[in-house]
Amino acid sequence: MATDTQVPPAFVGGSAPARHMKAGVTHAVLGLFLIAIAFAVLGDDRLTHIAFDRTLTDLDWALPTQGIVLALGAITAAIGVWMVLGIPQRRFKPAGATAVTAFVLAILIWSYSEPGAVFRAESILAGALFLAVPYLFGALSGVVCERSGVINIGIEGQFLMGAFTGVLVANITGNVYAGMVGAMLAGSLSTMLLALLATKYQVNQVVVGVILNLLALGFTSFMYDQLKKAEGLNDAYGIPTLTWGPLADIPVIGPVLFQQKLVVYVGLVLVFAIWFLLYRTRWGLRTRAVGEHPAAADSMGVAVNRLRFWNVTAAGLISGFGGAFFTIANSLAFNKNMTAGLGFVALAVMIVGRWNPLGVLVGALIFGFTTKIAQDLDASGSALVPGEFLQMLPYAVTLVVVAGLIGRAKAPAADGVPYNPGDK
Amino acid sequence: MRLELKGLTKKFGSFTADDDIDLVVEPGQIHAVLGENGAGKSTLMNMLYGILKPTSGEILIDGEPVSFSGPGDAIAAGIGMVHQHFKLVGPFSVADNVHLGREHTLAGGVLAAKAARQAVLDVSERYGLRLDPDAICEDLPVGVQQRVEIVKALSGPKTELLILDEPTAVLTPAEIAELLDIMRSLAESGTSILFISHKLKEVQAVADTITVIRRGKVVAELEPTASEAEMAAAMVGRAVTLQVDKTPAEPAEPRLEVKDLTVVNAAGVKALDGLNLNVHSGEIVGLAGVEGNGQTELARCILGLLKPDAGHIAIDGADVHHHDPARRIADGLGYIPEDRGRDGLVTEFSVAENLVLNQYRDEPFAKNGVVDAAAVRKRAVDSIAEFDIRTQSPDEPAASLSGGNQQKVIIAREFSRPRRLLVAAQPTRGVDVGATEFIHNRLVTERDTGTGILLISSELDEIYALADRIAVIYNGRIVGEVAPDTPREVIGRLMVGADLGGDADAETDPRTRPDDDANGGDR
Numbered sequence: 001m002a003t004d005t006q007v008p009p010a011f012v013g014g015s016a017p018a019r020h021m022k023a024g025v026t027h028a029v030l031g032l033f034l035i036a037i038a039f040a041v042l043g044d045d046r047l048t049h050i051a052f053d054r055t056l057t058d059l060d061w062a063l064p065t066q067g068i069v070l071a072l073g074a075i076t077a078a079i080g081v082w083m084v085l086g087i088p089q090r091r092f093k094p095a096g097a098t099a100v101t102a103f104v105l106a107i108l109i110w111s112y113s114e115p116g117a118v119f120r121a122e123s124i125l126a127g128a129l130f131l132a133v134p135y136l137f138g139a140l141s142g143v144v145c146e147r148s149g150v151i152n153i154g155i156e157g158q159f160l161m162g163a164f165t166g167v168l169v170a171n172i173t174g175n176v177y178a179g180m181v182g183a184m185l186a187g188s189l190s191t192m193l194l195a196l197l198a199t200k201y202q203v204n205q206v207v208v209g210v211i212l213n214l215l216a217l218g219f220t221s222f223m224y225d226q227l228k229k230a231e232g233l234n235d236a237y238g239i240p241t242l243t244w245g246p247l248a249d250i251p252v253i254g255p256v257l258f259q260q261k262l263v264v265y266v267g268l269v270l271v272f273a274i275w276f277l278l279y280r281t282r283w284g285l286r287t288r289a290v291g292e293h294p295a296a297a298d299s300m301g302v303a304v305n306r307l308r309f310w311n312v313t314a315a316g317l318i319s320g321f322g323g324a325f326f327t328i329a330n331s332l333a334f335n336k337n338m339t340a341g342l343g344f345v346a347l348a349v350m351i352v353g354r355w356n357p358l359g360v361l362v363g364a365l366i367f368g369f370t371t372k373i374a375q376d377l378d379a380s381g382s383a384l385v386p387g388e389f390l391q392m393l394p395y396a397v398t399l400v401v402v403a404g405l406i407g408r409a410k411a412p413a414a415d416g417v418p419y420n421p422g423d424k
Numbered sequence: 425m426r427l428e429l430k431g432l433t434k435k436f437g438s439f440t441a442d443d444d445i446d447l448v449v450e451p452g453q454i455h456a457v458l459g460e461n462g463a464g465k466s467t468l469m470n471m472l473y474g475i476l477k478p479t480s481g482e483i484l485i486d487g488e489p490v491s492f493s494g495p496g497d498a499i500a501a502g503i504g505m506v507h508q509h510f511k512l513v514g515p516f517s518v519a520d521n522v523h524l525g526r527e528h529t530l531a532g533g534v535l536a537a538k539a540a541r542q543a544v545l546d547v548s549e550r551y552g553l554r555l556d557p558d559a560i561c562e563d564l565p566v567g568v569q570q571r572v573e574i575v576k577a578l579s580g581p582k583t584e585l586l587i588l589d590e591p592t593a594v595l596t597p598a599e600i601a602e603l604l605d606i607m608r609s610l611a612e613s614g615t616s617i618l619f620i621s622h623k624l625k626e627v628q629a630v631a632d633t634i635t636v637i638r639r640g641k642v643v644a645e646l647e648p649t650a651s652e653a654e655m656a657a658a659m660v661g662r663a664v665t666l667q668v669d670k671t672p673a674e675p676a677e678p679r680l681e682v683k684d685l686t687v688v689n690a691a692g693v694k695a696l697d698g699l700n701l702n703v704h705s706g707e708i709v710g711l712a713g714v715e716g717n718g719q720t721e722l723a724r725c726i727l728g729l730l731k732p733d734a735g736h737i738a739i740d741g742a743d744v745h746h747h748d749p750a751r752r753i754a755d756g757l758g759y760i761p762e763d764r765g766r767d768g769l770v771t772e773f774s775v776a777e778n779l780v781l782n783q784y785r786d787e788p789f790a791k792n793g794v795v796d797a798a799a800v801r802k803r804a805v806d807s808i809a810e811f812d813i814r815t816q817s818p819d820e821p822a823a824s825l826s827g828g829n830q831q832k833v834i835i836a837r838e839f840s841r842p843r844r845l846l847v848a849a850q851p852t853r854g855v856d857v858g859a860t861e862f863i864h865n866r867l868v869t870e871r872d873t874g875t876g877i878l879l880i881s882s883e884l885d886e887i888y889a890l891a892d893r894i895a896v897i898y899n900g901r902i903v904g905e906v907a908p909d910t911p912r913e914v915i916g917r918l919m920v921g922a923d924l925g926g927d928a929d930a931e932t933d934p935r936t937r938p939d940d941d942a943n944g945g946d947r
Contacts, residue, residue: 282533289513289524296511299475300525300576301496413514421475 017086024083027099031077034106038069048113053120054255065113072106117380122255124372129256129264132368133329136267137322138346139353139360140274144315146355147278148308149291150198151416153209155319156343157216158187162323164220167334170237179237180324187320188313190216195312199305202418221336238331263329275357287311291412294419304419355412425485425502425584425616426451432481434467441467443640449585454607454617456631460659460856462826464640465620469587473505474498504577508590510569514562519544521561522576547575551610567599574606585616592626593854596714597884597916604630622856624652660858670868673892675704679845679876680726685735687721695721697900703845703876708867710891711880714919718900719880720762723849727759728752739845753782756844760834760851768834771823775815776804778822779837811836812862828859835863839870846870849880864890884912
């Protein structure tokens with residue numbers, strides 16, 4: 001081939017600094033708000049207490065609240081100013097993430113500086129991981145479905161079916177682990193219906209998902225009323241907390257990682273297992289192909305609808321198991337609508353995690369952490385930020401992330417699109 | 425491999441797509457199948473590749489009858505196919521796309537990434553098709569994506585027959601020349617090739633033998649020495665004039681004035697870089713250039729879909745910067761978009777509805793905000809007759825029409841109301857010879873009534889056939905305005921940005937970006 005005599009295209013921007021007025025002003029205002037709070041509300045004698053409540057019980061860190069809030073406010077404001085003056089394109093997102101993190105940290109430190117409030121680091125982090133579990137299972141189920149090109153909006157319904165069936169089977173067999181298996185099968189039964197309608201009958205998947213949610217809610221609520229009439233069908237069954245001997249005594253890591261219930265470990269293993277399966281195996285390659293460009297997969301001899309059917313059915317095992325969290329992992333009996341919409345939050349976690357199991361882990365931890373903080377602040381009676389307000393945080397995070405702060409979340413190209421052999 | 429089709433027939437309900445097709449491909453032969461859109465070529469290939477099941481008839485490979493229940497069987501039998509719409513998973517690497525469906529694996533279904541890369545390198549070396557196995561497909565230029573498709577087709581366990589379905593439809597002239605070379609060298613090394621096309625020049629250049637299909641039937645077997653006129657006549661079923669008759673242009677007052685137009689795209693690249701262009705009434709200005717050099721942005725700016733970052737556009741002497749597309753259309757701008765599926769038609773709507781998409785608010789099609797269905801239908805019946813749109817009825821959804829007939833719907837719509845300036849982008853893309861002839865003649869008639877026409881085309885043949893003046897666009901600028909009798913070589917060089925003495929290579933142009941169609945957006 002001949003030599004290339006072209007002029008490279010004229011670039012505008014690239015690695016050169018660019019101004020971001022809106023984001024910059026927003027961050028600057030947030031930072032100034034913190035600085036103002038530090039001077040106006042916080043005296044220089046205000047302290048934030050951090051305790052390691054499970055291992056080093058006699059240690060008590062007292063941090064100067066005013067100084068830290070000032071510093072974090074200054075960081076946030078400085079990043080805002082940087083954005084207004086011009087920031088290299090590749091630094092924009094990390095800087096934005098730093099500013100948001102600093103702001104949230106400052107609010108936390110401020111909240112825990114109220115008289116009587118103590119940030120019990122180990123309990124809170126361990127609880128955060130535990131509370132991340134339902135999001136983890138729901139979102140992973142969603143990842144498997146949507147990577148295959150089927151939208152599973154019925155995770156909430158699978159949670160309910162799993163939560164209910166788990167308790168019922170545990171009561172009938174007297175074995176809590178049989179209950180967990182029952183939960184998985186119940187979830188799978190629900191997604192199998194979705195899989196059938198989505199592949200064979202090519203029904204609109206969002207509609208099916210909504211219907212499945214309502215069906216699960218109605219069915220479990222009805223059954224709950226029926227079970228109340230009999231004894232010993234809806235009693236609470238629990239699973240023990242596993243303690244890994246001396247490992248559990250390591251500060252912070254011990255209580256968080258080595259003193260948890262089985263579901264936590266299953267969830268963590270599943271994250272890496274599904275990541276490996278998706279990106280390193282034949283099944284994963286075909287699954288992603290079917291979700292991105294089913295006609296391409298079909299032309300290479302991959303049976304698109306059969307793969308979708310089995311993937312979606314298998315994903316139900318995961319979300320069904322996630323349902324067992326609500327009853328068995330929490331040692332609770334089943335109650336009407338006890339999943340309280342967390343199945344939908346799991347969908348948000350999936351999007352925050354950008355349809356990637358590792359991203360899902362990060363998303364689930366953020367949601368678990370904010371949920372835990374909200375609970376803890378509520379219990380400690382910190383009057384500063386109402387607990388309800390903090391409970392909004394996961395949703396605010398979703399909005400910010402989905403709106404593109406950390407990056408545009410891009411769904412698999414054929415997500416939710418039925419496939420007919422012969423389609424282009 | 426010797427492939428023989430005997431009496432192959434495919435019926436969809438009462439409609440016969442392919443009727444009793446006989447065809448033989450000898451080993452190492454390039455066998456072209458010519459036919460108009462909707463003649464049954466793609467149906468035939470889909471049967472050969474196992475995507476569709478024949479209603480009757482048989483396929484013989486080396487004398488043995490075979491039956492395929494899916495593409496997997498065809499691949500196993502040694503058939504590889506390069507589809508008209510590329511079947512590449514955009515976010516996958518080249519190696520992943522090539523081994524999808526027949527993965528190189530270690531124990532337990534774990535992918536063997538190294539083996540997959542090596543296999544791509546082996547095949548690309550054996551056939552001289554340069555490829556980077558780690559490149560992400562959606563980032564590659566269309567020509568390279570097609571090379572990936574060819575390597576993929578050749579990577580079957582024993583590929584001996586390659587089906588190329590309209591392979592040149594999306595390629596630039598330089599890429600086409602390269603593809604034809606690749607085909608010749610493949611045939612020399614013993615691979616049989618079935619080449620589906622409706623482009624006569626390419627078929628002439630490369631085929632060993634030609635089968636012409638019309639309305640699902642084999643109507644002629646031709647030698648490559650046959651003239652273009654012969655081939656066209658066989659395809660269409662009547663004599664076709666390939667030359668457009670036209671008188672010298674009589675340009676009058678300016679209809680379109682584009683001055684210093686600059687558009688910066690999302691990636692921060694100047695898609696248009698201070699472009700200047702004028703079109704006068706009564707002339708056709710042909711805008712030649714390799715796709716992706718700013719043609720799309722220019723057309724969208726003229727219509728008003730895209731706001732320029734700098735510069736001015738005047739239509740009929742009036743600056744239109746603050747006019748929205750509806751206003752510009754009402755003022756007499758006609759627009760034939762390059763991507764008819766996306767910008768030209770609402771494919772779920774009926775033919776009749778599509779025919780009034782730009783006028784449905786005006787009398788007589790609407791009164792007091794209510795659409796008059798009878799008036800719309802009457803217009804549709806008239807247009808269908810006048811423009812020879814082949815459709816079952818005006819109520820048929822536009823999606824069910826062939827590409828050529830969809831294009832006629834757009835042409836009919838744009839030509840059925842008074843206009844002063846027409847922007848025609850790739851007006852005959854994917855359109856067969858008969859319809860092309862029709863569209864070209866209409867464009868010339870249109871010019872003769874005094875409309876200014878900007879013809880944007882990546883096909884030099886089309887530019888030569890119609891243009892009264894040729895402007896060449898490269899990197900968002902007009903790099904030359906020449907007379908219509910300028911030799912091809914000169915324009916070819918301008919198109920790749922070389923100064924007239926230099927030498928250049930269109931294929932390495934970083935701006936030749938794959939279009940949606942090519943990377944899996946085609947659903």
